[in-house]
Amino acid sequence: MSEMTSRYRLIKSTLPKDVDLVAVSKYHPVNAISELYAVGQRIFGESRAQELTEKSKVLPKDIEWHFIGHLQRSNVKHVVPIVALIHAVDSFRLLQEINKQAERCDRLVPCLLQIHIAEEESKFGFTFAECRDMLKAGEWKNLNNIRIDGLMCMATNTDDEAQIRNEFSAVNTFFKEIKQEFFTNAENFRRCSWGMSDDYGIAIQEGSNLVRIGSKLFGERNYL
Numbered sequence: 001m002s003e004m005t006s007r008y009r010l011i012k013s014t015l016p017k018d019v020d021l022v023a024v025s026k027y028h029p030v031n032a033i034s035e036l037y038a039v040g041q042r043i044f045g046e047s048r049a050q051e052l053t054e055k056s057k058v059l060p061k062d063i064e065w066h067f068i069g070h071l072q073r074s075n076v077k078h079v080v081p082i083v084a085l086i087h088a089v090d091s092f093r094l095l096q097e098i099n100k101q102a103e104r105c106d107r108l109v110p111c112l113l114q115i116h117i118a119e120e121e122s123k124f125g126f127t128f129a130e131c132r133d134m135l136k137a138g139e140w141k142n143l144n145n146i147r148i149d150g151l152m153c154m155a156t157n158t159d160d161e162a163q164i165r166n167e168f169s170a171v172n173t174f175f176k177e178i179k180q181e182f183f184t185n186a187e188n189f190r191r192c193s194w195g196m197s198d199d200y201g202i203a204i205q206e207g208s209n210l211v212r213i214g215s216k217l218f219g220e221r222n223y224l
């Protein structure tokens with residue numbers, strides 16, 4: 001068994017049954033994806049439209065591709081025909097564009113709303129207030145080719161575990177609040193996408209059911 005496969009088995013064995021794993025394969029080659037596919041992994045996460053397009057062309061059709069990165073509106077048309085879930089929707093305009101492109105290819109595209117919780121300026125997403133306002137405005141209900149399946153967030157990049165826990169916990173509380181207010185009978189509104197290689201243990205304790213793990217699985221990324 002290769003080192004990657006044993007890392008995969010180890011991670012899988014620690015995940016509770018109701019937590020899904022997104023294997024974040026960005027910047028890693030097709031053969032690494034094939035190897036995990038061969039041992040049963042089906043959900044892979046990418047963050048660049050072109051890389052996703054190229055990989056999806058040559059890999060098995062039953063892979064569930066998740067787009068996890070910041071998505072520009074100009075790239076939506078490339079991503080929509082391929083993806084099973086878009087994690088990081090950070091504006092109503094982006095949601096509208098996803099809907100428009102999804103309508104063109106006659107698809108229903110599940111989306112998560114990204115919440116900005118980290119201290120860093122650089123991270124994208126709605127504040128709680130912005131997200132609540134967008135949902136209250138109600139226009140999203142007219143977008144028939146998208147479905148809002150939950151929330152996504154990234155914690156501050158810090159060693160302070162208490163801070164990371166507080167951030168995930170706040171998003172989890174917010175998830176429950178908006179589920180109650182806007183998605184009471186929506187069975188599909190159930191995805192809590194938080195937790196990466198360094199913090200997925202805390203994330204699961206704080207309600208995550210979709211973890212996005214890259215480097216712990218594939219090794220360090222080579223950004224060229």
Ligand SMILES: *Cc1c(COP(=O)(O)O)cnc(C)c1O
Pocket residue numbers: 024026047068069154196197198212213214215216
């Ligand atoms: C790259 C990336 C990950 C994976 O990060 P690791 O620390 O390598 O596990 C998870 N989520 C998002 C949004 C990413 O861009």
